[in-house]
Amino acid sequence: MKIRAVQIDIARQMETLDYIKHFIDFTSSSGYNTLVLYLEGRIRTNTFPFMAENESYTPEEMKEVVDYADRKKMDVIPVVSNFAHTEQFLCFKETVRFGELREGRTGRFGNNISTVCPSKEETYEFFENYYREIADIFPSPYFHIGNDEVWDIGFCSLCRNRIKEGETEADIFVKHLKRTYNIVAGKLGKKMMMWDDMFEYYPEALEKIPRDIIMCCWHYDTFIDIPKTHFGNRKRFDPLATYDKLGFKYLIAPREIHPENVITLTEYALNYKPLGGLLTIWEKGTDFMLEDYPNIAFAGKLWERSTVDNPDDLYKGVCKKIFGLTNPEFLDLLFSIKYYGRWHINKFLRGPLTPCEHIRMKLVAFFEKQIKPFEKKVKGSIGKEIFRDILLRLRIERLHLNMRSFFSSICKYISGRKEIHPDILISEGTRILQEIDIVKGIRRAQWKRFRPGIFPVKTDTLYTEIYREIEGILKEIQSGRILRRGVFYIRYFLPDPYGSQKVRIAIKYKGEKKWNDLYSGIPKPDIDDPSQIPYYTFTHFVSGFKVPEKILFQTYGYGGIGITFLEIVNKKGHFIPARIDNRTSGKVSNPDALLIDDTRWTYLGEINTVRMYQDHKKGEEIHSIEISLSRV
Structure with a gap:
C-alpha cells in the first residue's frame, strides 16, 4: 500500500516528545511510512493560545517531532477537526460562542458542547487562521479535518432557520465541507482527508463534494466480510465500491485492538483500490500502547507486503523480532493471547457473570501461568517493557473478572439464590482491594516512566474510584447492611x-x-x-x-x-x-x-x-x- 499510516491520539492523552520519538522509532521499523497525530486543539498558537502550557504543545515542539520523523522517512499528518470533536476549542469563554449548543439547547446525545456552528462566519475565520498555523508546522501534502460523529447539526437558532428556509442537514454538511475544502485545498494547497462515517446518515452528500477529498473508512468489527454502518441498525453496505464508482481515493482505518480487524478489513479492501491503510489508536489515558505493539507492528508489515496470505505466520514473525525468542510454545501463547478482550474494568456492577466471562476466567489463569516463565528470557529493553505490559493486561483482566464474580456472588447472597457465608465474601473483597492497590502502583510507575510531568495521572484516578466502590460494598457486608x-x-x-x-x-x-x-x-x-x-x-x-x-x-x-x-x-x-x-x-x-x-x-x-x-x-x-x- 502506498500510505501505511499509524495514528496516536495526543488530544485525549498527551505523550512526551521523547515517547512520541520512541513510537516513531518503533513504527518506522515496522513497515510504516506515515505518522498521523490526532490533535484537536493540543497545539498552542497565536490564534488559539488558551490551552495551559502543561496541557499543550508549542509549534516548535511539534516541528521537532516532524523533523525527527523526517529523518526516519516518515510523513506526519495532523488531524484537526473543525465540526464535531471540537470540545477543546469550545471550552474557553473566548471561543464558546462558536458552539452549536451555545444557546443551551440539548443535542442528540446530551448537552456536551463539542460541535461548532457552521452558520457563523467567524467559525470559518477562526479555523482558517488556525489551520494556516498548523499547516506551517506540518509540511505533509495531506491535512486531515476529522469531521466524524457530527451528531448536532441543525440545533442552534441560525441552523434551524436554514432548515426552515428549505435546507437539509445534508445540505449544511455539504456546504461546511466545501468551505473547509476551499481553505485546506484552495488556500493551503493540501490534500484534504476526512473520516467518512457521516455519509452513512447523509449519503446524498457524497455526490456533491469534490472528488479529490480522501476518505478514511474506519470500521472496528473484529471480523469483517463486508462493512456495517456504525449506528443505523448496522446495515451492511459496500463503501469502497461506492468510492471507486464516484472517483474518490480512500484509506481503510482499522483499530489496533484486534489483528483480525486489520486482516479482514484489509482483505475486503484489496478487492478495490485503496490508497493505503491507517491504523487508529485512540485514547490511552488509563493504559499504555506498549501491550499493542505486536498488533501495531503486524499491521505495518501486513500493509508493507499488500497481501493477507499467511497472516498467522507473519504475526509470529513480528513477535520473534520484538521479543527475541523463537520458542514455538511462546509464540503460540502470544498468538492466542491476542484474542483477549478489552473489558472496561470500572464497569463491573452489571448483571450475572456471562458464559463468555466464565470461560475467560479459566483462559486468563491459563495464559498467565504458561507465559510467566518466559519473562526472564525476553531480550531487549523494549521487548521486556512490552512483555510486562501484556502480563499486566492479563492481570487487569483477571482483576476485572474477579470483581464481576464478586458482584454476582453478592447478588446471589442477597437474594438467597446461593448460600454463601459472609466471611467468604469479605475475604474475596479484601483480596480484590489488595490487588487494586498493586495494579494501581504498577500503573503509577509506568506513568512516571513514560509520562513524566504529565497530569492528571488518570490511572490513579481510575483505580482510586474503583477501590472506593469496592470498599463501600465490603463495609456493607462486614456490617450486615448489605442484607x-x-x-x-x-x-x-x-x-x-x-x-x-x-x-x-x-x-x-x-x-x-x-x-x-x-x-x-x-x-x-x-x-x-x-x-x-x-x-x-x-x-x-x-x-x-x-x-x-x-x-x-x-x-x-x-x-x-x-x-x-x-x-x-x-x-x-x-x-x-x-x-x-x-x-x-x-x-x-x-x-x-x-x-x-x-x-x-x-x-x-x-x-x-x-x-x-x-x-x-x-x-x-x-x-x-x-x-x-x-x-x-
Missing part, C-alpha cells in the same frame, strides 16, 4: 449494541405514592463479549424490606431497546410482572411479552435508528411502560 438490599434483575434485548438509547427506571413500593428513581443511563452490553448480544442482563439494588408494587420503564433517544423480563428478589419475596398497566406512552411494541420469562421481547422506541436520527422531535419523544408486580 437491607434486594436485587432487581432486568433482561434486555438489543440487536444493535452501538445504539445509544437512554433509559430511566423507577420503582414504587406498596403504600407509597412517589416513584423512587432506580437507574438512569445507557444500559449497553459489553460489545467484546459475544454472549451478551443480543440478550444481556443488568442488576440493580432495591429496598430489601419493602414490597415492590410497580416498575416504570422509560426510554428516549435515537433508536429503541427491548426488555424480555424483569424480577425482584428481596426479604418480602420474589416478584415478577403481573400485568401491563394502561399508562404507556410513545411507541411500545408487544408489551405482553414482558409477562413471560422467555426470549420474546417488548420493544420501546423506533427500530429504525436512521429515521429517528433524522427527526429531532422523534428523538426527544419518551416511550414508557408501567408494569404491576406480584409475588410468586
Whole structure:
C-alpha cells in the first residue's frame, strides 16, 4: 500500500516528545511510512493560545517531532477537526460562542458542547487562521479535518432557520465541507482527508463534494466480510465500491485492538483500490500502547507486503523480532493471547457473570501461568517493557473478572439464590482491594516512566474510584447492611449494541405514592463479549424490606431497546410482572411479552435508528411502560 499510516491520539492523552520519538522509532521499523497525530486543539498558537502550557504543545515542539520523523522517512499528518470533536476549542469563554449548543439547547446525545456552528462566519475565520498555523508546522501534502460523529447539526437558532428556509442537514454538511475544502485545498494547497462515517446518515452528500477529498473508512468489527454502518441498525453496505464508482481515493482505518480487524478489513479492501491503510489508536489515558505493539507492528508489515496470505505466520514473525525468542510454545501463547478482550474494568456492577466471562476466567489463569516463565528470557529493553505490559493486561483482566464474580456472588447472597457465608465474601473483597492497590502502583510507575510531568495521572484516578466502590460494598457486608438490599434483575434485548438509547427506571413500593428513581443511563452490553448480544442482563439494588408494587420503564433517544423480563428478589419475596398497566406512552411494541420469562421481547422506541436520527422531535419523544408486580 502506498500510505501505511499509524495514528496516536495526543488530544485525549498527551505523550512526551521523547515517547512520541520512541513510537516513531518503533513504527518506522515496522513497515510504516506515515505518522498521523490526532490533535484537536493540543497545539498552542497565536490564534488559539488558551490551552495551559502543561496541557499543550508549542509549534516548535511539534516541528521537532516532524523533523525527527523526517529523518526516519516518515510523513506526519495532523488531524484537526473543525465540526464535531471540537470540545477543546469550545471550552474557553473566548471561543464558546462558536458552539452549536451555545444557546443551551440539548443535542442528540446530551448537552456536551463539542460541535461548532457552521452558520457563523467567524467559525470559518477562526479555523482558517488556525489551520494556516498548523499547516506551517506540518509540511505533509495531506491535512486531515476529522469531521466524524457530527451528531448536532441543525440545533442552534441560525441552523434551524436554514432548515426552515428549505435546507437539509445534508445540505449544511455539504456546504461546511466545501468551505473547509476551499481553505485546506484552495488556500493551503493540501490534500484534504476526512473520516467518512457521516455519509452513512447523509449519503446524498457524497455526490456533491469534490472528488479529490480522501476518505478514511474506519470500521472496528473484529471480523469483517463486508462493512456495517456504525449506528443505523448496522446495515451492511459496500463503501469502497461506492468510492471507486464516484472517483474518490480512500484509506481503510482499522483499530489496533484486534489483528483480525486489520486482516479482514484489509482483505475486503484489496478487492478495490485503496490508497493505503491507517491504523487508529485512540485514547490511552488509563493504559499504555506498549501491550499493542505486536498488533501495531503486524499491521505495518501486513500493509508493507499488500497481501493477507499467511497472516498467522507473519504475526509470529513480528513477535520473534520484538521479543527475541523463537520458542514455538511462546509464540503460540502470544498468538492466542491476542484474542483477549478489552473489558472496561470500572464497569463491573452489571448483571450475572456471562458464559463468555466464565470461560475467560479459566483462559486468563491459563495464559498467565504458561507465559510467566518466559519473562526472564525476553531480550531487549523494549521487548521486556512490552512483555510486562501484556502480563499486566492479563492481570487487569483477571482483576476485572474477579470483581464481576464478586458482584454476582453478592447478588446471589442477597437474594438467597446461593448460600454463601459472609466471611467468604469479605475475604474475596479484601483480596480484590489488595490487588487494586498493586495494579494501581504498577500503573503509577509506568506513568512516571513514560509520562513524566504529565497530569492528571488518570490511572490513579481510575483505580482510586474503583477501590472506593469496592470498599463501600465490603463495609456493607462486614456490617450486615448489605442484607437491607434486594436485587432487581432486568433482561434486555438489543440487536444493535452501538445504539445509544437512554433509559430511566423507577420503582414504587406498596403504600407509597412517589416513584423512587432506580437507574438512569445507557444500559449497553459489553460489545467484546459475544454472549451478551443480543440478550444481556443488568442488576440493580432495591429496598430489601419493602414490597415492590410497580416498575416504570422509560426510554428516549435515537433508536429503541427491548426488555424480555424483569424480577425482584428481596426479604418480602420474589416478584415478577403481573400485568401491563394502561399508562404507556410513545411507541411500545408487544408489551405482553414482558409477562413471560422467555426470549420474546417488548420493544420501546423506533427500530429504525436512521429515521429517528433524522427527526429531532422523534428523538426527544419518551416511550414508557408501567408494569404491576406480584409475588410468586
